[in-house]
Amino acid sequence: xxDRDGLKKVLLVHHVEGQCRCIIDxxxxxxxxxxxxxxxxxxxxxxxxxxxxxxHYRKMHTRS
Numbered sequence: 455x456x457d458r459d460g461l462k463k464v465l466l467v468h469h470v471e472g473q474c475r476c477i478i479d480x481x482x483x484x485x486x487x488x489x490x491x492x493x494x495x496x497x498x499x500x501x502x503x504x505x506x507x508x509x510h511y512r513k514m515h516t517r518s
Contacts, residue, residue: 464492474507 466488474491481487493507504511
């Protein structure tokens, strides 16, 4: 399922390893059915694999 801004939405119950775990929405407003980003996770050489894609990682680790 594609979001308006191009992100892939993945229901938490359908999540697989290697997908971004940033919660972006809830199915029908139900907090028990979370949609996660689903993009491939950010990986930097010599560092532990992140739980977020490059876009969400950058948003959380830079100042505005």
